[in-house]
Amino acid sequence: MISFKQVSKSYGKTPAVRDLTFEIRRGEFLFLMGASGAGKSTILRLLHHSIRPTSGVVTVGEFSSDTIKERQIPHLRRKLGFVLQDFRLIADRSVSENVAIAMRITGESRRKIEARVNEVLGQVGLIGRAREKAGNLSGGEMQRVAIARALVNRPLALIADEPTGNLDPETAQGIYSILDRAHIGGTAVFVATHDRDFVDRAGHKVLHLEHGRIVIPRIAPGTAPRSSKPSSSVSC
Amino acid sequence: MLTHIEHTLREFGYGLRRSLKGHLAPVVLLGVALFILGLFLVGTINLQELIHIAHSKVGVAVYLTEEASESDRTLVAEKIPQLAGVKLVRYISPGQALERFQSELGGRAYLLEGVEGNPLPASFEVELYDDYKTTDRIEAIANEIRGVSGVDSVIYGESWVGRLERWIYFLVGFDLFLGAVLGISTLLVVGNTMKLALENRRDAIEVIRLVGGTRMQIRLPFLLEGMLIGLMSSGLAYLVLYKTYTFAVGRLAGVLFLGTTGVIAFFALGALLGASGSLLSINRYLKA
Numbered sequence: 001m002i003s004f005k006q007v008s009k010s011y012g013k014t015p016a017v018r019d020l021t022f023e024i025r026r027g028e029f030l031f032l033m034g035a036s037g038a039g040k041s042t043i044l045r046l047l048h049h050s051i052r053p054t055s056g057v058v059t060v061g062e063f064s065s066d067t068i069k070e071r072q073i074p075h076l077r078r079k080l081g082f083v084l085q086d087f088r089l090i091a092d093r094s095v096s097e098n099v100a101i102a103m104r105i106t107g108e109s110r111r112k113i114e115a116r117v118n119e120v121l122g123q124v125g126l127i128g129r130a131r132e133k134a135g136n137l138s139g140g141e142m143q144r145v146a147i148a149r150a151l152v153n154r155p156l157a158l159i160a161d162e163p164t165g166n167l168d169p170e171t172a173q174g175i176y177s178i179l180d181r182a183h184i185g186g187t188a189v190f191v192a193t194h195d196r197d198f199v200d201r202a203g204h205k206v207l208h209l210e211h212g213r214i215v216i217p218r219i220a221p222g223t224a225p226r227s228s229k230p231s232s233s234v235s236c
Numbered sequence: 237m238l239t240h241i242e243h244t245l246r247e248f249g250y251g252l253r254r255s256l257k258g259h260l261a262p263v264v265l266l267g268v269a270l271f272i273l274g275l276f277l278v279g280t281i282n283l284q285e286l287i288h289i290a291h292s293k294v295g296v297a298v299y300l301t302e303e304a305s306e307s308d309r310t311l312v313a314e315k316i317p318q319l320a321g322v323k324l325v326r327y328i329s330p331g332q333a334l335e336r337f338q339s340e341l342g343g344r345a346y347l348l349e350g351v352e353g354n355p356l357p358a359s360f361e362v363e364l365y366d367d368y369k370t371t372d373r374i375e376a377i378a379n380e381i382r383g384v385s386g387v388d389s390v391i392y393g394e395s396w397v398g399r400l401e402r403w404i405y406f407l408v409g410f411d412l413f414l415g416a417v418l419g420i421s422t423l424l425v426v427g428n429t430m431k432l433a434l435e436n437r438r439d440a441i442e443v444i445r446l447v448g449g450t451r452m453q454i455r456l457p458f459l460l461e462g463m464l465i466g467l468m469s470s471g472l473a474y475l476v477l478y479k480t481y482t483f484a485v486g487r488l489a490g491v492l493f494l495g496t497t498g499v500i501a502f503f504a505l506g507a508l509l510g511a512s513g514s515l516l517s518i519n520r521y522l523k524a
Contacts, residue, residue, distance in 0.1 A: 048446075077448030090440050093250070102447035104243045149447065
């Protein structure tokens with residue numbers, strides 16, 4: 001469904017990611033872990049196709065980075081739902097408008113947009129705040145609006161970049177519960193995070209990234225491995 | 237398609253709500269520029285009309301020699317109408333010429349009292365088609381007539397015809413130059429305004445990009461906004477221009493104003509300048 005095949009990306013002579021091969025399968029929940037500068041953002045930007053790989057192929061549904069035309073990129077982006085650390089909302093618009101915009105650009109009818117926006121706002125627990133300006137919400141609520149916007153077009157996968165990075169632990173837990181529910185509902189979820197505790201508790205597959213490469217985590221002698229199952233869909 | 241229009245109009249509406257106050261200054265600036273251009277256009281239209289009227293009076297006077305015989309006169313009368321560009325030929329006998337001169341002198345007709353006989357020669361007044369009222373063509377016609385037997389002299393207003401033509405060229409050239417200068421300045425003004433509007437709505441643009449909006453979906457609302465600035469400026473300029481015209485028309489009879497096509501072109505120019513300035517900024521912004 002979504003795959004990286006021997007993908008490398010360099011900025012000038014500096015390599016950001018090297019020889020990445022992995023898949024995000026339908027309905028899968030996959031974590032991407034790594035220190036700052038390990039290459040997590042590059043992977044997300046490659047998925048968004050705001051950058052192209054130096055070598056290798058990124059595939060999203062029927063689109064491949066080696067054959068996709070510039071004018072098709074927006075259509076690829078509509079197949080993914082992005083959730084970012086800074087929420088990326090339009091502060092002076094209502095919650096429902098922030099969610100509806102993702103659907104409106106696809107040309108859906110007003111009736112369908114209204115019904116679907118209410119549905120996803122219900123899923124993230126914000127139906128009562130649909131008319132509130134996004135700028136008046138708390139950080140946790142803003143992130144829930146961003147998740148609703150990411151889900152509104154029924155994407156192949158929800159791609160989240162440090163979705164709890166700006167939130168307190170309790171609110172973060174609420175966000176992960178929503179991501180879990182989306183996963184249970186059948187949406188693939190791919191989360192880049194530093195939050196090792198949550199990753200350990202969640203028990204989903206994990207990709208570890210170090211200096212732009214996928215690695216098997218090193219475990220200190222005498223300690224139990226902290227990360228859960230390594231992904232069967234990952235080849236290192 | 238309708239829903240794409242809905243997206244564009246919604247974004248356009250949101251944009252206006254955020255940036256309308258910021259658009260007032262460029263609307264006034266662009267309005268002033270268009271007003272100045274409009275003044276020169278109206279001036280040119282009126283001068284062209286004056287020139288047209290003057291042009292219609294351009295003709296050639298052919299004087300015959302004193303010795304010219306009846307057959308010479310007949311020859312000239314037959315030869316001139318055959319020349320290309322000649323619309324009408326009128327014969328003025330010495331007697332008619334004297335009568336006309338006396339009536340032109342009016343109260344000073346006594347000046348002719350000391351003159352014995354009629355000193356005025358017989359002549360032909362030659363009227364030309366408009367296309368032939370250019371310096372070169374009149375000169376060519378005059379040269380042909382000069383060669384006919386019995387013709388003493390051929391007179392036409394060559395110097396002022398040429399001068400009028402030069403004025404037209406100068407004015408049209410000046411209008412184009414002024415249009416270009418004002419056009420470039422207004423592109424910069426609208427471009428800078430839209431740059432601020434783009435910065436002001438960076439969040440919305442980033443969201444539209446993130447969720448898969450096309451470049452056209454990002455561009456169109458700003459393009460409409462630029463057009464609106466242009467149209468509002470044209471409206472303002474037209475209003476002031478019209479007021480100036482009604483003020484002037486009370487003092488100068490027969491002053492012309494922009495016709496329907498001129499008004500449409502005036503508004504279209506405003507919209508085009510607004511949209512172009514906007515497009516320049518958007519393209520630069522999206523490339524960055």
